[in-house]
Amino acid sequence: MEEFVAHLLNACTLGAIYALIxxxxxxxxxxxxxxxxxxxxxxxxxxxxxxxxxxxxGAPLLLATAMSMAGCALVGALLDxxxxxxxxxxxxxxxLITALGMSLSLQTLAQLVFGARPKAFPDxxxxxxxxxxxxxxxxxxxxxxxxxxxxxxxxxxxxxLLVRRTRTGKAMRACSMDPAMAALMGIEVNRVITLTFxxxxxLAAVAGVLYALKVGGNIEPRMGYYAGLLAFAAAVLGGIGNxxxxxxxxxxxxxxxxxxxGFVSSQYDFAFAFAVMILVIxxxxxxxxxxxxxxxx
Amino acid sequence: xxxxxxxxxxVAGYGRMRIxxxxxxQVSQGELVAIIGANGAGKTTTLMAICGMxxxxxxxxxxxxEDITNLPTVDIVRRGLTQVPEGRRLFSDLTVLENLEMGAFxxxxxxxxxxxxxxxxxxxxxxxxxxxxxxxxxxxxxxQMCAMARALVARPSVxxxxxxxxxxxxxxxxxxxxVIEELNREGTTILLVEQNxxxxxxxxxxxxxxxxxxxxxxxxxxxxxxxxxxxxAYLGYS
Numbered sequence: 111m112e113e114f115v116a117h118l119l120n121a122c123t124l125g126a127i128y129a130l131i132x133x134x135x136x137x138x139x140x141x142x143x144x145x146x147x148x149x150x151x152x153x154x155x156x157x158x159x160x161x162x163x164x165x166x167x168g169a170p171l172l173l174a175t176a177m178s179m180a181g182c183a184l185v186g187a188l189l190d191x192x193x194x195x196x197x198x199x200x201x202x203x204x205x206l207i208t209a210l211g212m213s214l215s216l217q218t219l220a221q222l223v224f225g226a227r228p229k230a231f232p233d234x235x236x237x238x239x240x241x242x243x244x245x246x247x248x249x250x251x252x253x254x255x256x257x258x259x260x261x262x263x264x265x266x267x268x269x270x271l272l273v274r275r276t277r278t279g280k281a282m283r284a285c286s287m288d289p290a291m292a293a294l295m296g297i298e299v300n301r302v303i304t305l306t307f308x309x310x311x312x313l314a315a316v317a318g319v320l321y322a323l324k325v326g327g328n329i330e331p332r333m334g335y336y337a338g339l340l341a342f343a344a345a346v347l348g349g350i351g352n353x354x355x356x357x358x359x360x361x362x363x364x365x366x367x368x369x370x371x372g373f374v375s376s377q378y379d380f381a382f383a384f385a386v387m388i389l390v391i392x393x394x395x396x397x398x399x400x401x402x403x404x405x406x407x
Numbered sequence: 408x409x410x411x412x413x414x415x416x417x418v419a420g421y422g423r424m425r426i427x428x429x430x431x432x433q434v435s436q437g438e439l440v441a442i443i444g445a446n447g448a449g450k451t452t453t454l455m456a457i458c459g460m461x462x463x464x465x466x467x468x469x470x471x472x473e474d475i476t477n478l479p480t481v482d483i484v485r486r487g488l489t490q491v492p493e494g495r496r497l498f499s500d501l502t503v504l505e506n507l508e509m510g511a512f513x514x515x516x517x518x519x520x521x522x523x524x525x526x527x528x529x530x531x532x533x534x535x536x537x538x539x540x541x542x543x544x545x546x547x548x549x550x551q552m553c554a555m556a557r558a559l560v561a562r563p564s565v566x567x568x569x570x571x572x573x574x575x576x577x578x579x580x581x582x583x584x585x586v587i588e589e590l591n592r593e594g595t596t597i598l599l600v601e602q603n604x605x606x607x608x609x610x611x612x613x614x615x616x617x618x619x620x621x622x623x624x625x626x627x628x629x630x631x632x633x634x635x636x637x638x639x640a641y642l643g644y645s
Contacts, residue, residue, distance in 0.1 A: 277508070284498045284509050291496040294458060296484040296513030296561065 112248035117372035119246075121365040123255045123324055126262035129360025130317035131341035132348065133269060134310030136356035139345070140286040141306050143202060147209040148189060149314060150338015151216035156182045156315025157322045157329045158224055164235045171235050175319045179312035185216075186311025187304050195300065213338075220331040230327025240323065258320045265313055266357050272309075273353060282306060286351065336380065340367065343387040349400020358398060363387065410469070411436050411596050412457070412488075412565050417466035419456040426452045428620040429466065434565065434598050439591040441599045441607035441628065443641055444617035450600040451493055453617070454567045457598075458490050459483045471564070485513050489563035493570045493600075495554040499543030503534055503553055506542045510557035520560065527556040530586065548579035555586065565596045572603050584610055604641035608632045616641070 138146045159181045163174035193212050197205045240254040273279035285292045285302045293299050322329045344363040348355025366386050371379035396402050412434040420426040427449050434440045442450050455461040459480040468476045475483050511520045528535030531552040572580040588610050601607035608614050608628040616624040631637050638644040
Protein backbone atom coordinates (compact mmCIF):
# COMPACT_ATOMS: atom_id res chain seq x y z
CA MET A 111 0.00 0.00 0.00
CA GLU A 112 2.72 2.49 0.99
CA GLU A 113 4.63 1.64 -2.13
CA PHE A 114 1.58 2.12 -4.31
CA VAL A 115 0.80 5.52 -2.82
CA ALA A 116 4.42 6.61 -3.18
CA HIS A 117 4.48 5.62 -6.84
CA LEU A 118 1.10 7.23 -7.41
CA LEU A 119 2.31 10.55 -6.01
CA ASN A 120 5.35 10.42 -8.28
CA ALA A 121 3.17 9.48 -11.21
CA CYS A 122 0.92 12.49 -10.69
CA THR A 123 3.92 14.80 -10.59
CA LEU A 124 5.44 13.42 -13.76
CA GLY A 125 2.04 13.55 -15.45
CA ALA A 126 1.57 17.19 -14.51
CA ILE A 127 4.96 18.05 -16.00
CA TYR A 128 4.26 16.21 -19.25
CA ALA A 129 0.89 17.89 -19.48
CA LEU A 130 2.57 21.30 -19.31
CA ILE A 131 4.89 20.37 -22.18
CA UNK A 132 2.19 18.67 -24.21
CA UNK A 133 -0.03 21.76 -24.39
CA UNK A 134 2.78 23.54 -26.26
CA UNK A 135 2.92 20.82 -28.90
CA UNK A 136 -0.80 20.76 -29.32
CA UNK A 137 -1.28 24.54 -29.52
CA UNK A 138 1.33 24.94 -32.23
CA UNK A 139 0.02 21.94 -34.12
CA UNK A 140 -3.52 23.25 -33.85
CA UNK A 141 -2.64 26.51 -35.52
CA UNK A 142 0.07 25.73 -38.11
CA UNK A 143 -0.17 21.93 -38.32
CA UNK A 144 3.49 21.60 -37.41
CA UNK A 145 4.97 19.17 -34.93
CA UNK A 146 7.49 21.47 -33.34
CA UNK A 147 10.19 18.98 -32.43
CA UNK A 148 12.26 21.78 -30.94
CA UNK A 149 9.66 22.16 -28.17
CA UNK A 150 11.53 19.70 -25.95
CA UNK A 151 14.60 21.93 -26.28
CA UNK A 152 12.57 24.95 -25.19
CA UNK A 153 11.73 22.97 -22.05
CA UNK A 154 15.44 22.29 -21.57
CA UNK A 155 16.23 25.96 -22.19
CA UNK A 156 13.69 26.88 -19.53
CA UNK A 157 15.43 24.82 -16.87
CA UNK A 158 18.84 25.97 -18.05
CA UNK A 159 17.99 29.68 -18.03
CA UNK A 160 16.37 29.47 -14.60
CA UNK A 161 19.44 27.69 -13.26
CA UNK A 162 21.66 30.38 -14.75
CA UNK A 163 19.55 33.21 -13.30
CA UNK A 164 19.76 31.58 -9.87
CA UNK A 165 23.45 30.74 -9.87
CA UNK A 166 24.87 33.72 -11.77
CA UNK A 167 22.52 36.54 -10.87
CA GLY A 168 21.50 35.23 -7.48
CA ALA A 169 17.81 35.56 -8.38
CA PRO A 170 15.31 33.85 -6.08
CA LEU A 171 13.78 30.73 -7.62
CA LEU A 172 10.37 32.24 -8.32
CA LEU A 173 11.81 35.30 -10.03
CA ALA A 174 14.28 33.14 -11.96
CA THR A 175 11.37 31.02 -13.20
CA ALA A 176 9.44 34.09 -14.29
CA MET A 177 12.51 35.42 -16.11
CA SER A 178 13.09 32.06 -17.71
CA MET A 179 9.45 32.01 -18.90
CA ALA A 180 10.00 35.38 -20.54
CA GLY A 181 13.28 34.18 -22.02
CA CYS A 182 11.70 31.04 -23.45
CA ALA A 183 8.78 33.03 -24.83
CA LEU A 184 11.34 35.06 -26.72
CA VAL A 185 13.20 31.96 -27.92
CA GLY A 186 9.91 30.44 -29.07
CA ALA A 187 8.90 33.59 -30.95
CA LEU A 188 12.35 33.78 -32.57
CA LEU A 189 12.21 30.13 -33.51
CA ASP A 190 8.98 30.71 -35.39
CA UNK A 191 10.15 33.94 -36.98
CA UNK A 192 13.52 32.62 -38.13
CA UNK A 193 12.86 28.96 -38.87
CA UNK A 194 9.18 28.34 -39.50
CA UNK A 195 7.59 31.49 -40.87
CA UNK A 196 9.73 31.57 -44.04
CA UNK A 197 8.49 28.05 -44.76
CA UNK A 198 4.83 28.72 -44.05
CA UNK A 199 3.89 28.36 -47.71
CA UNK A 200 6.16 25.39 -48.39
CA UNK A 201 5.09 21.85 -47.70
CA UNK A 202 4.59 20.49 -44.22
CA UNK A 203 7.55 18.18 -44.63
CA UNK A 204 10.00 21.07 -45.08
CA UNK A 205 8.84 22.61 -41.82
CA LEU A 206 8.97 19.28 -40.04
CA ILE A 207 12.57 18.65 -41.04
CA THR A 208 13.43 22.19 -40.04
CA ALA A 209 11.91 21.48 -36.64
CA LEU A 210 14.19 18.47 -36.23
CA GLY A 211 17.12 20.64 -37.25
CA MET A 212 16.17 23.35 -34.78
CA SER A 213 15.91 20.74 -32.04
CA LEU A 214 19.49 19.62 -32.66
CA SER A 215 20.72 23.20 -33.06
CA LEU A 216 19.27 24.31 -29.75
CA GLN A 217 20.73 21.25 -28.02
CA THR A 218 24.17 21.99 -29.41
CA LEU A 219 23.87 25.66 -28.62
CA ALA A 220 23.00 24.89 -25.00
CA GLN A 221 26.00 22.59 -24.78
CA LEU A 222 28.27 25.31 -26.12
CA VAL A 223 26.94 27.97 -23.80
CA PHE A 224 26.30 26.03 -20.60
CA GLY A 225 28.38 22.88 -21.03
CA ALA A 226 27.23 19.27 -20.97
CA ARG A 227 27.67 18.68 -17.25
CA PRO A 228 24.32 18.14 -15.48
CA LYS A 229 23.37 20.97 -13.17
CA ALA A 230 21.07 21.34 -10.21
CA PHE A 231 19.50 24.26 -8.39
CA PRO A 232 21.65 24.94 -5.31
CA ASP A 233 20.01 23.72 -2.11
CA UNK A 234 19.85 27.18 -0.58
CA UNK A 235 17.78 28.45 -3.54
CA UNK A 236 15.02 25.91 -2.96
CA UNK A 237 12.26 27.17 -0.64
CA UNK A 238 11.99 25.16 2.60
CA UNK A 239 8.40 24.24 1.75
CA UNK A 240 9.69 22.04 -1.06
CA UNK A 241 11.62 19.75 1.27
CA UNK A 242 9.05 19.57 4.04
CA UNK A 243 6.97 16.42 4.07
CA UNK A 244 3.85 14.89 5.58
CA UNK A 245 3.02 11.28 6.29
CA UNK A 246 0.27 10.02 4.02
CA UNK A 247 -0.76 6.35 4.06
CA UNK A 248 2.60 5.42 5.46
CA UNK A 249 4.59 7.24 2.83
CA UNK A 250 5.87 10.80 2.63
CA UNK A 251 4.19 13.51 0.58
CA UNK A 252 6.76 16.18 -0.14
CA UNK A 253 6.11 19.87 -0.47
CA UNK A 254 7.74 19.91 -3.88
CA UNK A 255 5.14 17.53 -5.29
CA UNK A 256 2.33 19.68 -3.96
CA UNK A 257 4.04 22.78 -5.35
CA UNK A 258 4.45 21.14 -8.75
CA UNK A 259 0.79 20.10 -8.86
CA UNK A 260 -0.31 23.57 -7.83
CA UNK A 261 1.93 25.31 -10.37
CA UNK A 262 0.90 22.98 -13.18
CA UNK A 263 -2.79 23.20 -12.33
CA UNK A 264 -2.70 26.98 -12.09
CA UNK A 265 -0.82 27.33 -15.40
CA UNK A 266 -3.22 25.05 -17.21
CA UNK A 267 -6.33 26.59 -15.71
CA UNK A 268 -5.01 29.99 -16.74
CA UNK A 269 -4.31 28.77 -20.24
CA UNK A 270 -7.72 27.17 -20.56
CA LEU A 271 -9.38 30.38 -19.43
CA LEU A 272 -7.29 32.45 -21.82
CA VAL A 273 -8.14 30.31 -24.81
CA ARG A 274 -11.84 30.01 -24.01
CA ARG A 275 -12.74 33.41 -22.70
CA THR A 276 -10.47 36.13 -24.02
CA ARG A 277 -10.59 37.89 -27.36
CA THR A 278 -7.07 36.73 -28.09
CA GLY A 279 -7.92 33.16 -27.18
CA LYS A 280 -10.94 33.19 -29.45
CA ALA A 281 -8.78 34.55 -32.25
CA MET A 282 -6.35 31.69 -31.62
CA ARG A 283 -9.11 29.15 -31.98
CA ALA A 284 -10.44 30.90 -35.07
CA CYS A 285 -6.96 30.82 -36.64
CA SER A 286 -6.59 27.13 -35.90
CA MET A 287 -9.91 26.39 -37.58
CA ASP A 288 -9.47 28.52 -40.71
CA PRO A 289 -6.48 30.86 -40.92
CA ALA A 290 -7.48 32.35 -44.28
CA MET A 291 -10.93 33.21 -42.98
CA ALA A 292 -9.42 34.63 -39.81
CA ALA A 293 -7.32 36.95 -41.96
CA LEU A 294 -10.49 37.99 -43.80
CA MET A 295 -11.89 39.04 -40.42
CA GLY A 296 -8.92 41.34 -39.88
CA ILE A 297 -7.08 39.01 -37.51
CA GLU A 298 -3.32 39.20 -37.90
CA VAL A 299 -2.63 35.51 -38.17
CA ASN A 300 1.15 35.77 -37.87
CA ARG A 301 0.83 37.73 -34.66
CA VAL A 302 -1.50 35.09 -33.25
CA ILE A 303 1.00 32.37 -34.22
CA THR A 304 3.84 34.24 -32.52
CA LEU A 305 1.73 34.54 -29.41
CA THR A 306 0.94 30.83 -29.51
CA PHE A 307 4.64 30.00 -29.61
CA UNK A 308 5.29 32.39 -26.73
CA UNK A 309 2.61 30.93 -24.49
CA UNK A 310 3.54 27.31 -25.23
CA UNK A 311 7.22 28.07 -24.68
CA UNK A 312 6.74 29.80 -21.36
CA LEU A 313 4.71 26.84 -20.09
CA ALA A 314 7.50 24.53 -21.24
CA ALA A 315 9.91 26.68 -19.22
CA VAL A 316 7.77 26.15 -16.14
CA ALA A 317 7.81 22.41 -16.82
CA GLY A 318 11.60 22.42 -17.14
CA VAL A 319 12.05 24.12 -13.79
CA LEU A 320 9.52 21.82 -12.10
CA TYR A 321 11.21 18.73 -13.48
CA ALA A 322 14.62 19.85 -12.23
CA LEU A 323 13.13 20.52 -8.80
CA LYS A 324 11.42 17.13 -8.76
CA VAL A 325 14.48 15.06 -9.60
CA GLY A 326 16.89 17.37 -7.80
CA GLY A 327 18.94 18.36 -10.82
CA ASN A 328 19.64 16.71 -14.15
CA ILE A 329 19.58 20.00 -16.01
CA GLU A 330 21.57 19.17 -19.12
CA PRO A 331 21.35 19.86 -22.87
CA ARG A 332 19.77 16.51 -23.74
CA MET A 333 17.06 16.55 -21.10
CA GLY A 334 14.50 17.79 -23.60
CA TYR A 335 14.81 14.83 -25.89
CA TYR A 336 12.87 12.13 -24.03
CA ALA A 337 10.61 14.56 -22.25
CA GLY A 338 9.76 16.10 -25.60
CA LEU A 339 9.05 12.76 -27.23
CA LEU A 340 6.82 11.63 -24.39
CA ALA A 341 4.98 14.93 -24.24
CA PHE A 342 4.45 14.67 -27.99
CA ALA A 343 3.07 11.17 -27.47
CA ALA A 344 0.83 12.67 -24.80
CA ALA A 345 -0.47 15.32 -27.19
CA VAL A 346 -1.23 12.65 -29.78
CA LEU A 347 -2.87 10.44 -27.16
CA GLY A 348 -5.17 13.25 -26.12
CA GLY A 349 -5.94 14.22 -29.72
CA ILE A 350 -3.42 16.57 -31.26
CA GLY A 351 -4.71 20.10 -31.58
CA ASN A 352 -7.00 19.64 -28.59
CA UNK A 353 -5.89 21.58 -25.53
CA UNK A 354 -7.72 19.65 -22.84
CA UNK A 355 -6.74 16.47 -24.65
CA UNK A 356 -3.07 17.37 -24.25
CA UNK A 357 -3.54 17.97 -20.54
CA UNK A 358 -5.29 14.64 -20.11
CA UNK A 359 -2.77 12.85 -22.35
CA UNK A 360 0.14 14.31 -20.40
CA UNK A 361 -1.29 13.08 -17.12
CA UNK A 362 -1.99 9.62 -18.51
CA UNK A 363 1.38 9.18 -20.19
CA UNK A 364 3.27 10.44 -17.16
CA UNK A 365 1.32 8.22 -14.81
CA UNK A 366 1.68 5.19 -17.07
CA UNK A 367 5.38 5.67 -17.29
CA UNK A 368 5.94 6.31 -13.60
CA UNK A 369 3.73 3.44 -12.42
CA UNK A 370 5.33 1.02 -14.88
CA UNK A 371 8.78 2.13 -13.80
CA GLY A 372 7.79 1.71 -10.18
CA PHE A 373 6.18 -1.70 -10.35
CA VAL A 374 7.61 -3.47 -13.37
CA SER A 375 10.77 -2.13 -14.87
CA SER A 376 12.42 1.24 -15.08
CA GLN A 377 14.27 0.14 -18.21
CA TYR A 378 11.21 -0.28 -20.38
CA ASP A 379 9.05 2.49 -18.97
CA PHE A 380 9.41 4.68 -22.08
CA ALA A 381 8.61 1.79 -24.36
CA PHE A 382 5.56 0.94 -22.28
CA ALA A 383 4.29 4.52 -22.33
CA PHE A 384 4.64 4.59 -26.12
CA ALA A 385 2.96 1.20 -26.43
CA VAL A 386 -0.04 2.51 -24.50
CA MET A 387 -0.19 5.54 -26.77
CA ILE A 388 -0.08 3.33 -29.87
CA LEU A 389 -2.81 1.07 -28.52
CA VAL A 390 -5.10 3.99 -27.83
CA ILE A 391 -4.42 5.46 -31.27
CA UNK A 392 -5.30 2.11 -32.86
CA UNK A 393 -8.73 2.23 -31.26
CA UNK A 394 -9.24 6.00 -31.43
CA UNK A 395 -7.13 7.33 -34.30
CA UNK A 396 -7.91 10.94 -33.41
CA UNK A 397 -6.91 10.58 -29.77
CA UNK A 398 -9.00 10.57 -26.64
CA UNK A 399 -10.62 13.97 -27.07
CA UNK A 400 -9.80 14.66 -30.72
CA UNK A 401 -12.33 14.80 -33.53
CA UNK A 402 -11.90 13.48 -37.03
CA UNK A 403 -11.29 16.45 -39.31
CA UNK A 404 -13.90 15.36 -41.81
CA UNK A 405 -16.56 15.81 -39.14
CA UNK A 406 -16.11 19.55 -39.39
CA UNK A 407 -18.25 20.46 -42.34
CA UNK B 408 -21.38 59.24 -58.67
CA UNK B 409 -18.29 58.30 -56.73
CA UNK B 410 -16.72 54.91 -57.14
CA UNK B 411 -16.17 53.17 -53.84
CA UNK B 412 -14.48 50.22 -55.44
CA UNK B 413 -12.79 50.20 -58.80
CA UNK B 414 -10.85 47.48 -60.61
CA UNK B 415 -8.69 48.56 -63.53
CA UNK B 416 -7.46 45.84 -65.87
CA UNK B 417 -6.74 43.44 -63.07
CA VAL B 418 -4.70 40.38 -63.99
CA ALA B 419 -4.44 37.90 -61.13
CA GLY B 420 -3.89 34.22 -60.45
CA TYR B 421 -1.82 31.60 -58.74
CA GLY B 422 1.79 31.00 -59.74
CA ARG B 423 2.04 31.24 -63.49
CA MET B 424 -1.65 30.57 -63.97
CA ARG B 425 -3.66 33.65 -64.83
CA ILE B 426 -7.26 33.38 -63.81
CA UNK B 427 -8.28 37.00 -64.22
CA UNK B 428 -7.16 38.32 -67.58
CA UNK B 429 -7.78 42.02 -67.28
CA UNK B 430 -10.94 42.63 -65.28
CA UNK B 431 -12.31 46.15 -64.97
CA UNK B 432 -15.37 47.00 -62.96
CA GLN B 433 -16.64 49.59 -60.54
CA VAL B 434 -19.07 49.82 -57.70
CA SER B 435 -20.55 53.14 -56.63
CA GLN B 436 -21.68 54.24 -53.20
CA GLY B 437 -24.93 52.55 -52.20
CA GLU B 438 -25.12 50.30 -55.24
CA LEU B 439 -25.87 46.61 -55.38
CA VAL B 440 -23.76 45.15 -58.17
CA ALA B 441 -23.92 41.53 -59.27
CA ILE B 442 -21.28 39.43 -60.99
CA ILE B 443 -22.67 36.39 -62.74
CA GLY B 444 -21.00 33.76 -64.86
CA ALA B 445 -20.32 30.08 -65.19
CA ASN B 446 -18.10 27.98 -62.95
CA GLY B 447 -14.46 28.87 -63.44
CA ALA B 448 -15.18 32.26 -64.98
CA GLY B 449 -13.19 33.97 -62.23
CA LYS B 450 -15.94 35.38 -60.03
CA THR B 451 -14.56 34.11 -56.74
CA THR B 452 -11.01 34.95 -57.79
CA THR B 453 -12.15 38.52 -58.41
CA LEU B 454 -13.38 38.82 -54.83
CA MET B 455 -10.24 37.13 -53.51
CA ALA B 456 -8.02 39.50 -55.48
CA ILE B 457 -9.90 42.47 -54.04
CA CYS B 458 -9.25 41.14 -50.53
CA GLY B 459 -5.56 40.54 -51.17
CA MET B 460 -5.91 36.78 -51.00
CA UNK B 461 -4.81 36.19 -54.60
CA UNK B 462 -1.78 38.09 -55.91
CA UNK B 463 -2.49 40.73 -58.55
CA UNK B 464 0.09 40.63 -61.36
CA UNK B 465 -0.91 43.81 -63.10
CA UNK B 466 -3.66 46.39 -62.98
CA UNK B 467 -4.95 48.31 -59.97
CA UNK B 468 -7.61 48.01 -57.35
CA UNK B 469 -8.84 51.26 -55.84
CA UNK B 470 -10.95 51.51 -52.71
CA UNK B 471 -12.31 54.97 -51.86
CA UNK B 472 -9.75 56.28 -54.34
CA GLU B 473 -6.80 54.64 -52.58
CA ASP B 474 -4.69 51.97 -54.21
CA ILE B 475 -5.14 48.75 -52.22
CA THR B 476 -3.61 46.40 -54.77
CA ASN B 477 -1.72 43.56 -53.09
CA LEU B 478 -1.96 45.08 -49.63
CA PRO B 479 -2.01 42.54 -46.78
CA THR B 480 -5.54 41.21 -46.28
CA VAL B 481 -5.72 42.56 -42.75
CA ASP B 482 -5.09 46.13 -43.97
CA ILE B 483 -7.74 45.83 -46.64
CA VAL B 484 -10.30 44.51 -44.17
CA ARG B 485 -9.52 47.32 -41.76
CA ARG B 486 -10.30 49.85 -44.46
CA GLY B 487 -13.84 48.56 -44.59
CA LEU B 488 -14.06 45.72 -47.09
CA THR B 489 -15.58 42.55 -45.74
CA GLN B 490 -16.24 39.33 -47.55
CA VAL B 491 -18.67 36.52 -46.93
CA PRO B 492 -16.82 33.76 -48.74
CA GLU B 493 -18.24 30.89 -50.67
CA GLY B 494 -19.34 28.03 -48.42
CA ARG B 495 -19.82 30.40 -45.41
CA ARG B 496 -16.54 29.31 -43.78
CA LEU B 497 -17.82 29.79 -40.24
CA PHE B 498 -15.55 28.93 -37.35
CA SER B 499 -17.49 25.76 -36.66
CA ASP B 500 -16.18 25.09 -33.15
CA LEU B 501 -16.87 28.62 -31.99
CA THR B 502 -20.34 29.62 -30.87
CA VAL B 503 -22.54 31.86 -32.98
CA LEU B 504 -21.78 34.77 -30.69
CA GLU B 505 -18.04 34.11 -30.81
CA ASN B 506 -18.18 34.01 -34.59
CA LEU B 507 -19.80 37.42 -34.58
CA GLU B 508 -17.18 38.69 -32.15
CA MET B 509 -14.52 37.59 -34.63
CA GLY B 510 -16.32 39.64 -37.25
CA ALA B 511 -15.88 42.66 -35.02
CA PHE B 512 -12.28 41.73 -34.22
CA UNK B 513 -10.68 44.81 -35.72
CA UNK B 514 -13.12 47.24 -34.09
CA UNK B 515 -12.21 48.99 -30.86
CA UNK B 516 -15.53 50.68 -30.09
CA UNK B 517 -16.88 48.05 -27.70
CA UNK B 518 -20.19 49.70 -26.89
CA UNK B 519 -21.03 50.28 -30.54
CA UNK B 520 -20.18 46.65 -31.25
CA UNK B 521 -22.66 45.58 -28.57
CA UNK B 522 -25.34 47.65 -30.29
CA UNK B 523 -24.49 46.18 -33.68
CA UNK B 524 -24.71 42.67 -32.25
CA UNK B 525 -28.19 43.49 -30.97
CA UNK B 526 -29.10 44.85 -34.40
CA UNK B 527 -27.89 41.61 -35.98
CA UNK B 528 -30.08 39.57 -33.66
CA UNK B 529 -33.01 41.78 -34.69
CA UNK B 530 -32.26 41.18 -38.35
CA UNK B 531 -31.67 37.45 -37.83
CA UNK B 532 -33.77 36.45 -34.79
CA UNK B 533 -32.77 32.80 -35.15
CA UNK B 534 -29.14 33.75 -34.44
CA UNK B 535 -30.20 35.44 -31.22
CA UNK B 536 -31.92 32.26 -30.11
CA UNK B 537 -28.84 30.20 -30.91
CA UNK B 538 -26.03 32.49 -29.92
CA UNK B 539 -24.56 30.02 -27.44
CA UNK B 540 -24.71 27.16 -29.92
CA UNK B 541 -21.67 26.01 -31.92
CA UNK B 542 -21.79 27.46 -35.41
CA UNK B 543 -21.07 24.04 -36.90
CA UNK B 544 -24.37 22.77 -35.53
CA UNK B 545 -26.50 25.30 -37.43
CA UNK B 546 -28.47 24.38 -40.53
CA UNK B 547 -27.29 25.60 -43.93
CA UNK B 548 -29.59 28.61 -44.01
CA UNK B 549 -28.74 29.60 -40.45
CA UNK B 550 -25.05 29.28 -41.27
CA GLN B 551 -25.46 31.64 -44.20
CA MET B 552 -27.23 34.14 -41.95
CA CYS B 553 -24.50 33.75 -39.36
CA ALA B 554 -21.82 34.34 -42.00
CA MET B 555 -23.60 37.48 -43.19
CA ALA B 556 -24.08 38.73 -39.65
CA ARG B 557 -20.41 38.10 -38.95
CA ALA B 558 -19.50 40.27 -41.92
CA LEU B 559 -21.99 42.99 -40.96
CA VAL B 560 -20.65 43.51 -37.45
CA ALA B 561 -17.38 44.52 -39.10
CA ARG B 562 -19.35 47.58 -40.32
CA PRO B 563 -18.04 47.29 -43.87
CA SER B 564 -18.42 50.15 -46.29
CA VAL B 565 -18.52 47.52 -49.03
CA UNK B 566 -19.81 44.02 -48.48
CA UNK B 567 -18.61 41.26 -50.80
CA UNK B 568 -20.92 38.26 -51.00
CA UNK B 569 -19.80 35.07 -52.69
CA UNK B 570 -22.62 32.68 -53.64
CA UNK B 571 -24.86 33.38 -50.67
CA UNK B 572 -27.63 31.18 -52.07
CA UNK B 573 -25.47 28.14 -52.76
CA UNK B 574 -26.97 24.92 -51.45
CA UNK B 575 -30.04 26.52 -49.92
CA UNK B 576 -33.68 25.59 -50.42
CA UNK B 577 -35.81 27.96 -52.55
CA UNK B 578 -37.51 29.44 -49.49
CA UNK B 579 -34.17 30.16 -47.85
CA UNK B 580 -32.81 31.61 -51.08
CA UNK B 581 -35.70 34.08 -51.02
CA UNK B 582 -35.05 34.96 -47.40
CA UNK B 583 -31.37 35.54 -48.06
CA UNK B 584 -32.10 37.77 -51.04
CA UNK B 585 -34.67 39.69 -48.99
CA VAL B 586 -31.97 40.39 -46.44
CA ILE B 587 -29.50 41.43 -49.14
CA GLU B 588 -32.00 43.89 -50.59
CA GLU B 589 -32.85 45.23 -47.15
CA LEU B 590 -29.19 45.77 -46.32
CA ASN B 591 -28.72 47.58 -49.58
CA ARG B 592 -31.78 49.78 -48.97
CA GLU B 593 -30.29 50.72 -45.60
CA GLY B 594 -27.21 51.95 -47.40
CA THR B 595 -24.71 49.09 -47.52
CA THR B 596 -22.84 48.92 -50.79
CA ILE B 597 -22.81 45.34 -52.01
CA LEU B 598 -20.86 43.40 -54.61
CA LEU B 599 -22.62 40.09 -55.10
CA VAL B 600 -21.27 37.03 -56.89
CA GLU B 601 -24.01 34.58 -57.82
CA GLN B 602 -24.76 31.46 -59.80
CA ASN B 603 -28.43 32.23 -59.45
CA UNK B 604 -28.30 34.78 -62.25
CA UNK B 605 -32.02 35.49 -62.36
CA UNK B 606 -32.32 36.36 -58.67
CA UNK B 607 -29.08 38.31 -58.69
CA UNK B 608 -29.94 40.45 -61.70
CA UNK B 609 -33.48 41.08 -60.47
CA UNK B 610 -32.28 42.80 -57.34
CA UNK B 611 -29.03 44.33 -58.63
CA UNK B 612 -28.68 47.90 -59.89
CA UNK B 613 -26.04 46.79 -62.31
CA UNK B 614 -24.48 43.53 -63.36
CA UNK B 615 -21.34 42.13 -64.92
CA UNK B 616 -21.20 38.87 -66.84
CA UNK B 617 -17.83 37.14 -66.55
CA UNK B 618 -16.47 34.60 -68.99
CA UNK B 619 -13.03 32.95 -68.79
CA UNK B 620 -11.44 35.60 -66.64
CA UNK B 621 -12.88 38.64 -68.38
CA UNK B 622 -15.93 40.82 -68.25
CA UNK B 623 -18.02 39.81 -71.26
CA UNK B 624 -20.98 42.07 -70.69
CA UNK B 625 -21.94 44.88 -68.35
CA UNK B 626 -25.06 46.91 -67.81
CA UNK B 627 -28.08 47.61 -65.60
CA UNK B 628 -29.56 44.47 -64.09
CA UNK B 629 -32.87 44.78 -65.96
CA UNK B 630 -31.11 45.18 -69.31
CA UNK B 631 -28.99 42.09 -68.74
CA UNK B 632 -32.13 40.12 -67.91
CA UNK B 633 -33.48 41.03 -71.37
CA UNK B 634 -30.22 40.30 -73.17
CA UNK B 635 -30.62 37.36 -75.58
CA UNK B 636 -27.16 35.98 -74.84
CA UNK B 637 -27.61 36.18 -71.10
CA UNK B 638 -31.03 34.58 -71.36
CA UNK B 639 -29.62 31.67 -73.30
CA ALA B 640 -26.45 31.08 -71.33
CA TYR B 641 -27.42 31.89 -67.75
CA LEU B 642 -31.16 32.08 -67.36
CA GLY B 643 -32.01 28.77 -68.95
CA TYR B 644 -34.16 30.05 -71.82
CA SER B 645 -33.56 28.34 -75.11
